[in-house]
Amino acid sequence: MSMATTMGYTTADREFLLAAGQTCTDCAGAIDDDNLEAWPDYFSEDCLYRVETREGRANGWQIGLMHCEGRGMLRDRVLAIRHGNVFDPHTYRHVLSMPRFAPAAPGSDGTEIASARRVLTSFNVTRVMQTGETTLFAVGTYDDVFVEAEGRLLIRSRTVVLDSRNLDTLLVIPL
């Protein structure tokens, strides 16, 4: 048995995971480098971006911490961060795990998303305040569905699942 299939992964699987991991890493990098204007570009036009807690997901709660549908809402978030909201300046630093496959999930409209695949990535996000105060801010999983569009592998749906129900101070910059 070749190395490529020992874990049940085909070469195509591994290539996909590598590409998905690259999108996740680049997307996190845009946030960490304060290039927030580029952040929506890692999502498809009809994307869903949601932040919720593990507890909320287990309870089937509709309301999480953020819920954006479509790139326009992501851009609105960025515009609000830049011009609309007042907060103590800070930056993030993401550390991501390798992505792994999750069982296929129904899409938001209830139908199976064809040719899209669901990938889970663990993250730690450290928050650095302007005072220098550096703390572990968020720990959780990206639950992502990818889609090939515009010649790239884009995030069609991302649910940021926070392990804790506690959120320190506020959430303005997306995770």
Next chain:
Amino acid sequence: MFRWPDEGLARVPFRVYNDPQIAEAEQKLLFQGETWNLVCLDLEVAEPGQYRTNWIGETPVIVVRDPVADRIRVFVNRCVHRGSMLCLERHGKAENFTCMYHNWVYSLDGKLQSIAFKRGVRGQGGMPADFDITKHGLRELRVDTIRNLVFATFSDQLPPVAEWFGPRMVWSLERFFHKPIRLIGGYTQVLPNNWKLYAENVRDSYHASLLHTFFATFGLNRLSMDGAVEVNEAGGSHLSWSKMATDDAEGTDYASGGLRSMRDLAIEDRRLLKTWPEFPDGITHMIQTLFPNVFLQQIQNTLAVRLLVPRGLDRCDLQWWVFAYEDDTPEQLRMRLMQSNLVGPAGLVSLEDGFIGNAVQRTTRGDQGHGAIVEMGGHGVGTERQSRVSEAAVRGFWQQWRGLMGL
């Protein structure tokens, strides 16, 4: 020790946010004293044996539905043996409470039922024969409810909840919970400030359009038709409500008829601004506080209960229950979901409330005896019908706080 400034309620000494002696006295005189404290919503303990743990100040409590008496009981969450916490879970269902440390067992009415190795082993050891198990139950608190809210108190003499908060506060609670609700969200926001800074913030209707600039930036301000700040007799609880001008009865939209934004900025997707008139009274914004640390919110179609639990001098946990009505249509739920982007820890309209307390907290350590000026809207704590640019409810909070603290 500490003396309140001569200006009375018009000044709040910064020391109150940063003095360990005051914090200690608050535990005794407020949280374990003459106050009713929210412990959970009744839906969390709806079934027999269902429990929820929480905190009254720094005291851990268990709220449980006693299946025999079919009523809610509240106990201090502490084993009488050597003081271990009895329930570690946030939620659960129990037939009894068994302490993990030495297996002492309590029934759900708080009685001590059994003691492991009470008679020792083979006649050796065990508890003395005169130890009376019936004299050592869990510390039980008085319980009272209004609609979906469950309150407990350490006091034997406090009047019932409805009487203590007064008729206008009860009117508003009956309005919030006028039909069956269900939970649709919840989280805990950890605030890096003394709890009283947040308690003041919610009572401060003066800051709303000044600190929170989202609407102004994007030209989404709507004219307010009518509103008031109403303070209850004791001072510490209040209502702040307003009616936004609406263009038609079908549905309102912050966006239509808005002012132009100063920088010509516009948001792209206005779906999060879509609302419908939730209540027939036309009130679109209702903020209610219940002394000392409970907050209720109707901001357009977002509904929530918040409880603030102090965690030492410069930290507090703000627990949120986000709710909807059981008979919501899918369209209404969807509007609530979209509008949820406007409130809460990530809320575009009000996320600033999360950090503003810390901006004050940071200056209080070297306070040099200074205090905050609280004179907007005069010196009184009376109801303000003219304008919500008033700090009357903040003064009211301090009036009740000082009365209970003897300061």
